[in-house]
Amino acid sequence: MMKNEYTPGEQRNFQTHFAALAGRVDTALEQLLPGEDTPPPVLHTAMRYSTLAGGKRLRPVLALAACEAVGGEVEQILPAACALELIHTYSLIHDDLPAMDNDDLRRGLPTCHIKFGEAMAILAGDALLTMAFELLSAPGLPVPPQRQLAVLHEVAVAAGSQGLVGGQVLDIQATGRETTPEELVDIHRRKTGMLIRAAVRLGAMLGGASSSQLAALTTYAEHFGLTFQIIDDILDITGDEQKLGKPVGSDQKNNKVTYVSLYGLEVARQKAQESRQQARAALADLGERAWFLRALVDFVISRDH
Amino acid sequence: MMKNEYTPGEQRNFQTHFAALAGRVDTALEQLLPGEDTPPPVLHTAMRYSTLAGGKRLRPVLALAACEAVGGEVEQILPAACALELIHTYSLIHDDLPAMDNDDLRRGLPTCHIKFGEAMAILAGDALLTMAFELLSAPGLPVPPQRQLAVLHEVAVAAGSQGLVGGQVLDIQATGRETTPEELVDIHRRKTGMLIRAAVRLGAMLGGASSSQLAALTTYAEHFGLTFQIIDDILDITGDEQKLGKPVGSDQKNNKVTYVSLYGLEVARQKAQESRQQARAALADLGERAWFLRALVDFVISRDH
Numbered sequence: 001m002m003k004n005e006y007t008p009g010e011q012r013n014f015q016t017h018f019a020a021l022a023g024r025v026d027t028a029l030e031q032l033l034p035g036e037d038t039p040p041p042v043l044h045t046a047m048r049y050s051t052l053a054g055g056k057r058l059r060p061v062l063a064l065a066a067c068e069a070v071g072g073e074v075e076q077i078l079p080a081a082c083a084l085e086l087i088h089t090y091s092l093i094h095d096d097l098p099a100m101d102n103d104d105l106r107r108g109l110p111t112c113h114i115k116f117g118e119a120m121a122i123l124a125g126d127a128l129l130t131m132a133f134e135l136l137s138a139p140g141l142p143v144p145p146q147r148q149l150a151v152l153h154e155v156a157v158a159a160g161s162q163g164l165v166g167g168q169v170l171d172i173q174a175t176g177r178e179t180t181p182e183e184l185v186d187i188h189r190r191k192t193g194m195l196i197r198a199a200v201r202l203g204a205m206l207g208g209a210s211s212s213q214l215a216a217l218t219t220y221a222e223h224f225g226l227t228f229q230i231i232d233d234i235l236d237i238t239g240d241e242q243k244l245g246k247p248v249g250s251d252q253k254n255n256k257v258t259y260v261s262l263y264g265l266e267v268a269r270q271k272a273q274e275s276r277q278q279a280r281a282a283l284a285d286l287g288e289r290a291w292f293l294r295a296l297v298d299f300v301i302s303r304d305h
Numbered sequence: 306m307m308k309n310e311y312t313p314g315e316q317r318n319f320q321t322h323f324a325a326l327a328g329r330v331d332t333a334l335e336q337l338l339p340g341e342d343t344p345p346p347v348l349h350t351a352m353r354y355s356t357l358a359g360g361k362r363l364r365p366v367l368a369l370a371a372c373e374a375v376g377g378e379v380e381q382i383l384p385a386a387c388a389l390e391l392i393h394t395y396s397l398i399h400d401d402l403p404a405m406d407n408d409d410l411r412r413g414l415p416t417c418h419i420k421f422g423e424a425m426a427i428l429a430g431d432a433l434l435t436m437a438f439e440l441l442s443a444p445g446l447p448v449p450p451q452r453q454l455a456v457l458h459e460v461a462v463a464a465g466s467q468g469l470v471g472g473q474v475l476d477i478q479a480t481g482r483e484t485t486p487e488e489l490v491d492i493h494r495r496k497t498g499m500l501i502r503a504a505v506r507l508g509a510m511l512g513g514a515s516s517s518q519l520a521a522l523t524t525y526a527e528h529f530g531l532t533f534q535i536i537d538d539i540l541d542i543t544g545d546e547q548k549l550g551k552p553v554g555s556d557q558k559n560n561k562v563t564y565v566s567l568y569g570l571e572v573a574r575q576k577a578q579e580s581r582q583q584a585r586a587a588l589a590d591l592g593e594r595a596w597f598l599r600a601l602v603d604f605v606i607s608r609d610h
Contacts, residue, residue, distance in 0.1 A: 034466060034467065038466075038467065039467070039471065039475070040466075040471050040474040040475050040478065042474065042478075043466055043470065043471060043474045044466060047466060090431075094427055094428075094431060097424075097427065099422075099423035099424040099427060100424050100427070117404075118404035119402075119404045119405050119477060120474070122399055122402065122404060122405070122427065123399075123470050123473060123474055125431075126395075126399060126430075126431075126434065126470050127465055127466035127470040127471070129431065129434060129435065130434065130461055130464045130465040130466070130470065131461070131465055131466060133438040133457065133461045134458060134461035134462055134465055137442075137454050137455075137457045137458040137461060138458060139454075144450070145449070145450035145451045145453075145454050146450045148450075148454060149442050149444075149450050149453060149454060150442075152438065152442045152457070153439060153442040153443065156435055156436070156438045156439035156442060157439055159435045160432055160435040160436055160439055161339060161343075161345075161348055161349060161352060161432035161435070161436060162339065162343070162344070165348065165428050165431050165432040165435065166344065166345050166348060166432070168428060169345040169347065169348045169425070169428055170344070170345050172424060173345065173347075
């Protein structure tokens with residue numbers, strides 16, 4: 001168990017606040033996704049199945065937390081924050097397909113293609129990705145349309161051929177062969193880091209961040225993403241299958257390069273700690289309003305126990 | 306051969322102008338798509354392969370033509386028009402996959418998954434869809450950002466779970482069973498009609514259309530889309546395999562309901578003619594600047610000969 005730097009009181013507040021933010025995301029997703037009766041019902045049922053199957057809602061929660069950290073009002077940016085979860089869910093559905101990682105289980109449930117067939121899983125992913133941009137371009141945000149366009153553009157770049165999709169390609173190519181540390185960092189930056197960065201920046205920009213606040217939160221996001229990825233790699237080795245909702249050792253099984261395979265468990269843990277400290281240091285000028293972002297990176301570390 | 310309503314002189318101008326607009330789209334796509342050396346190279350090679358393999362560029366050409374019809378300048382809206390072609394290409398790549406239509410040939414060439422493998426085809430489609438929204442949110446358009454957001458939102462809706470993706474689901478479900486005429490119209494409206502409508506409206510809105518011009522062009526687009534779909538169904542029966550770049554009779558082979566299977570060849574041709582007349586009628590108030598849009602719906606009809 002890693003040492004937490006927040007006090008027991010802060011920890012209680014952290015869990016309450018995390019649950020509150022994630023709960024608002026869940027409620028918003030439930031309301032924003034077309035109902036299961038909307039034609040074509042099977043498509044919308046599949047979209048809802050994969051999106052509402054649980055998950056930590058980390059990306060939208062990061063966005064809402066960044067919004068709060070700059071004094072913004074989270075209610076108005078909820079649909080935009082939900083768009084990040086739709087992109088995350090689409091990427092998981094497509095990654096799980098037989099042609100990719102060929103996974104049968106996700107969050108303890110049958111994956112989308114196991115439940116609805118391969119064609120419907122491909123199409124549900126396509127529709128979730130498209131819906132993300134529908135939400136990001138919807139009216140009602142408390143910022144000028146120029147800023148909304150800039151946010152949408154950043155999310156598209158982070159999700160695109162040089163971001164999320166490109167990372168998945170590099171990950172497939174790296175499987176089962178020698179990978180350098182530089183390649184590993186590059187794969188994770190694209191596969192996880194860029195969307196996490198976009199999530200924090202989305203919340204900050206839509207929450208009215210100044211340019212110095214935005215710069216600080218961007219640094220935070222980059223270190224947060226790295227911490228998250230290292231811990232994810234560690235949990236694939238040391239984690240509890242039931243808590244993870246997926247088989248442990250799947251990276252090993254698939255011969256995937258990870259921070260653990262590259263550096264060993266101890267050095268990987270050190271790197272996660274260093275990265276966490278840098279994430280916290282970036283928040284220095286944001287003061288008390290950034291307490292939850294500080295606690296959030298500690299929470300990521302605390303998953304490894 | 307159907308009677309063309311334009312004079313030989315107009316026809317010559319039509320072909321020249323079509324080639325000019327499609328050529329600008331080709332050049333812009335070539336420049337906008339990341340080069341084959343951009344990491345990950347195989348992904349960008351696959352994206353370029355499928356997008357630059359030819360095709361009529363009908364959706365971006367419609368957008369540029371609508372822009373011209375309201376007196377707009379096409380140069381500035383080229384990237385946005387290209388986004389429509391990226392969405393069209395992504396939908397073809399995913400439709401061709403083994404889990405869907407399982408087609409080996411497209412435009413006379415091996416389909417993306419035959420050439421690059423199934424995983425890369427799924428990812429190339431994902432990346433093209435994402436890049437479309439990157440282009441639609443890019444700076445440089447000659448309209449207020451509020452209007453740009455509205456255009457992007459319309460495209461997302463047209464491409465989404467109740468548009469293009471939904472139409473593909475309904476098409477899969479309709480294969481091999483009784484389909485009503487209402488269902489057929491609904492499938493085509495989603496699969497083809499909504500994106501064609503969004504293309505025309507994109508060009509009009511970014512070209513500075515007044516609300517009455519936009520309404521007229523929307524009516525044109527709806528009838529254009531119907532004409533296009535009926536002729537497409539007819540060509541699947543009567544067409545020239547080499548010109549189509551795909552096997553004729555593939556709808557029959559796949560037991561797909563079409564305007565021809567539902568109404569027979571003669572009634573389907575009548576319906577195409579009626580729809581073409583309504584498309585032309587909608588352009589009455591737009592005057593001479595809409596000459597190319599008039600000729601374009603005639604061109605669609607003339608493909609059936």
